Amino acid sequence: MKASWMKRQQYLGYLFxxxxxxxxxxxxxxPAIYSFYLMFTDYKFMNPNTKFTGMANIKRxxxxxxxxxxxxxxxxxxxxxxxxxxxxxxxxxxxNRSVYLKKLLRALYFMPYITSGVAVAFVWMLLFQPNNGxxxxxxxxxxxxxxPGWLSTMDSSMYxxxxxxxxxxxxxxxxxxxxALQEVSTELxxxxxxxxxxxxxxxxxxxxxxxxxxxxxxxxxGLIMTIKQFGIIQAITQGGPGNSTTVLSxxxxxxxxxxxxxxxxxxxxxxxxxxxxxxxxxxxLGQKRWVHY
Amino acid sequence: MNKCIATLIMLFFSIVMIVPFLWMISTxxxxxxxxxxxxIRWIPAxxxxxxxxxxxxxxxxxxxxYLNSLKVAVLSTIGAVCLSALAAYGFSRIEFxxxxxxxxxxxxxxxxxxxVLFVPKFIMFEWAGIYNTHWALILPGMFTIFGVxxxxxxxxxxxxxxxxxxxxDGAGHFRIxxxxxLPMAKPSLATLAIIDxxxxxNDYENALVFxxxxxxxxxxxGLQNFILENNVDYNGMMAAATAGIIPMILVFLIGQKYxxxxxxxxxxxx
Numbered sequence: 001m002k003a004s005w006m007k008r009q010q011y012l013g014y015l016f017x018x019x020x021x022x023x024x025x026x027x028x029x030x031p032a033i034y035s036f037y038l039m040f041t042d043y044k045f046m047n048p049n050t051k052f053t054g055m056a057n058i059k060r061x062x063x064x065x066x067x068x069x070x071x072x073x074x075x076x077x078x079x080x081x082x083x084x085x086x087x088x089x090x091x092x093x094x095x096n097r098s099v100y101l102k103k104l105l106r107a108l109y110f111m112p113y114i115t116s117g118v119a120v121a122f123v124w125m126l127l128f129q130p131n132n133g134x135x136x137x138x139x140x141x142x143x144x145x146x147x148p149g150w151l152s153t154m155d156s157s158m159y160x161x162x163x164x165x166x167x168x169x170x171x172x173x174x175x176x177x178x179x180a181l182q183e184v185s186t187e188l189x190x191x192x193x194x195x196x197x198x199x200x201x202x203x204x205x206x207x208x209x210x211x212x213x214x215x216x217x218x219x220x221x222g223l224i225m226t227i228k229q230f231g232i233i234q235a236i237t238q239g240g241p242g243n244s245t246t247v248l249s250x251x252x253x254x255x256x257x258x259x260x261x262x263x264x265x266x267x268x269x270x271x272x273x274x275x276x277x278x279x280x281x282x283x284x285l286g287q288k289r290w291v292h293y
Numbered sequence: 294m295n296k297c298i299a300t301l302i303m304l305f306f307s308i309v310m311i312v313p314f315l316w317m318i319s320t321x322x323x324x325x326x327x328x329x330x331x332x333i334r335w336i337p338a339x340x341x342x343x344x345x346x347x348x349x350x351x352x353x354x355x356x357x358x359y360l361n362s363l364k365v366a367v368l369s370t371i372g373a374v375c376l377s378a379l380a381a382y383g384f385s386r387i388e389f390x391x392x393x394x395x396x397x398x399x400x401x402x403x404x405x406x407x408x409v410l411f412v413p414k415f416i417m418f419e420w421a422g423i424y425n426t427h428w429a430l431i432l433p434g435m436f437t438i439f440g441v442x443x444x445x446x447x448x449x450x451x452x453x454x455x456x457x458x459x460x461x462d463g464a465g466h467f468r469i470x471x472x473x474x475l476p477m478a479k480p481s482l483a484t485l486a487i488i489d490x491x492x493x494x495n496d497y498e499n500a501l502v503f504x505x506x507x508x509x510x511x512x513x514x515g516l517q518n519f520i521l522e523n524n525v526d527y528n529g530m531m532a533a534a535t536a537g538i539i540p541m542i543l544v545f546l547i548g549q550k551y552x553x554x555x556x557x558x559x560x561x562x563x
Contacts, residue, residue, distance in 0.1 A: 009389050012466050016383030017395065020376045023436030027414065028402045034413035043412075091306070098296040099303050107549055108307035111314070114545045114552065116495045118513040119537035122520055122530055123317045132329035134316060141331070167310065172556065179557035228406050231497040235517060252408040257502060262412045269408040280404050 038266040045260030057267035067268065069243050070251040073158055074227060077247050080162040080169070081222040085215065087166070088173030093203055095174070096181040106178070110171035117168070121235040124164045125151065151237055154244040161233055161245055165226065173218050180214035181207065213287075220283040224276055248272050314538070321345060321532035328527045344532035353522065355536045357508070358515030362540075365430045365511055366493035372435025373489050374482055381444030382470050386456060399438050411502050418503060429503035430511075434493055440485050443555070447481040448474060484555035487548040491541060512537050 039057055043050045061067050095105055112120060127135050128150035139147040150160040184207065192202050208215075230250040233239065239246035239254060246254070249272060256265035308315075315335070320328055321344055323337045348355050384396055414433070418424040423432065451474060459469045475482070497513035504510060510518060516537040523529045545552060 009387055013383050013387045013389030013392060016387060016466070016470075017380045017392075020380035020436060020441060021395065023376065023433070024399065024402065024438070027433040027436055028405065028410065028438075029398070031410040031413035031417065032402075032405050034416070035409045038412060043416075091303070094299055094303055097299075099300040100296065101300060101304070105300075105303050105307050106553070107545070109310055110553065111311055111542070111545070114491060114541050115314075115538045116497070116513055116516070116541060118495075118497050118516050119534040120313060122516070122534050123313045126320070126328075126527055126530070127313060127316065129329070132331070134329070134331065134333055137329075137331035137333070167313075170310070175553055175557050228408070230408075231501075231513075234501070235497065249406070249408050253411070253498075253502075256412050256415075262415075266409070266412055269406065269412075272406050273404070273409055276404055276406055 035266045035269065038263050039270055041263045043263040043266075045262060050263075053263070057264050060264060061267050061271065066243055066246065066251065067271075070246050070248045073243075073245060074247045074249075076158040077161065077165070077229075078223055078226055080165040081219060081226055083162070084166040084169040085173050085218050085222060088170050088218075089177055089208070089211070089215070091170070092174045092177035092181055093207060096178055106175070109174050112168050113171040117232045118235045120168065121164070121232045124160075125236050128160055151245075152241065154242050157237060157241060157244045161236070164232060164236075165229075168232070169222065169226075173222070176214060176218055177211060180211045184210050216283075216286055220279055220286070224279050227272065227276060227279075248275075317531045317534050317538075321528060321535050323528055325526075325528060341528070344526075344528040345535075347529055348519070348532045348536050353507075353515060353519045355512070355515060355533070358510055358512045359540070361427070361509060361515075362494055362511040365427055365434070366490050368431045369434030369493045370486055370490045372431070373437045373440050374486050376435055377437060377440030377444050377485065378475065378478070378482065379470075380441045381448050382466075382474060384441065385445045385448035386451075386453075386469075386474070387466060399441060402438055407498065415502060424503060425505045425509065427509060430493075430496070430499055433499070434496075437489060440489060443485055443558070444478070444481060446558070447478055451477060480551070483548070484551040484558075487544065487551045488555045491544060491552070494541060494544075512540075 040052060040054055041050050042053045042056070091109060095102060095109075099105065127133055130136060130147075130149040130152045133150075135150070136147040148156040148160075151157050188206060188210075189202060192206055197206075228249055230247060230253055233245050233247060233250050234253065237245045239250050248268070252265050252269045252272065255261045255268065316333070319333075319335050319337065322340045322342070323334075324339075324341055327334060327337060384392065415424065418429045423429050455473060456469055459473060464472070495513065496511070497517075500511045500514045504514060507518065516533050519533045520530050523533075
């Protein structure tokens with residue numbers, strides 16, 4: 001009786017998970033294995049004579065200057081993550097306590113995150129116009145005679161992308177912080193106030209340490225999310241000027257679908273996987289070591 | 294008093310946050326000569342509707358893009374919510390051999406960046422004959438690992454005693470799932486549906502890789518297409534960007550509570 005019940009549980013379990021599992025196998029697991037194989041071939045779009053080339057793609061990647069440029073640009077892109085998190089923390093702390101119109105403000109800050117990345121990309125493209133764009137207009141009017149070229153010059157383009165991305169992610173980070181701040185007990189804050197702690201002291205020595213697990217989580221997930229992102233960059237600059245905004249994920253996309261070097265793109269995408277895995281492992285270790293729930 | 298000042302400061306910065314949108318809407322009603330006029334004229338002297346008319350009735354009509362996006366996003370979302378709920382029930386309320394291993398496989402798939410999957414999916418879809426059709430977006434869109442996590446999280450919070458009582462009354466898992474657990478999960482299902490819909494509506498990367506024909510373009514691709522073809526018509530670009538953003542703003546205003554709660558719970562509890 002017990003055995004047949006167990007058997008039935010087994011069967012039912014597969015019945016519930018099965019439909020979803022089929023999709024996960026078809027659209028995640030098989031492509032992942034297939035991609036791993038493609039990394040060792042010279043697969044090109046619509047080319048029937050695919051050859052096994054062993055380590056050739058990996059050697060090519062390690063000798064490719066654009067690959068290193070892409071890594072450098074990715075690191076510059078990642079700079080936006082801590083900045084956005086810091087700003088979000090400040091906004092969340094203020095919104096969590098003494099303001100009117102809390103709901104409206106929360107919605108306004110969150111707005112960029114919900115809108116289409118492509119649409120906002122084009123809006124920013126115009127805002128950042130170097131000669132007559134509104135941003136440089138404002139900068140000139142406050143006395144900056146030589147404002148940056150933003151998206152149009154090689155040394156400023158990645159920072160312009162950073163600004164857009166900080167703006168885009170701010171609302172998301174803020175919402176997560178608000179959720180975390182709601183868990184902080186009001187008694188603790190009351191006690192601090194009675195002990196004469198000033199606002200700044202409370203924030204620095206009570207709130208900031210208490211939300212450290214959230215900060216850590218936002219940092220790691222933000223880094224992973226940012227590393228994967230290429231849509232906004234593809235829409236605005238396509239990696240230019242030069243290769244100054246070609247981040248790793250965009251480099252993969254362009255190799256695969258602009259140059260049809262799909263074997264090579266697969267190799268680079270696995271390099272991206274290794275980076276993401278490193279962050280995931282750090283997150284996993286970090287949660288055990290110094291994040292206190 | 295302090296509270297007033299804090300509100301004003303926050304309000305000021307929140308306006309800075311949405312200034313790009315305000316500028317976008319304002320520019321979409323201007324004449325070409327007014328686009329880069331400085332100081333910025335926020336309310337144009339004459340409202341010029343011609344750019345919006347062009348966006349909606351011209352060769353690249355947003356009516357088409359909206360219909361395509363609606364089809365892709367609605368079908369993907371329905372599939373994703375149903376299949377996630379079903380799998381999440383299996384992962385959280387039925388005990389069977391191999392369940393935890395299977396869940397670990399799900400977990401590990403979260404680490405694989407979408408870039409790894411693009412090329413093989415492209416080849417597979419080409420082979421299966423669904424490349425350059427909406428199915429290339431809808432079918433994979435129906436499977437979301439995030440959705441399984443989110444629903445599992447909720448199902449785990451429902452006391453096991455409820456199931457036990459139902460078992461004694463002779464109910465099976467399908468009955469418990471459809472009559473007890475699902476009705477309780479309505480707010481979670483709505484949250485997942487809204488978040489998932491917004492992802493599919495805004496999805497640019499998959500559409501970029503898997504769609505070629507202009508008739509099939511979804512809103513993000515249509516927007517890009519419009520802008521590439523009219524790259525000096527800045528007012529038209531901003532009218533198109535407005536058209537691209539409005540539906541999501543409406544969804545956000547309607548489902549604000551769900552979106553914000555869903556986003557918060559996905560990161561803090563997940």
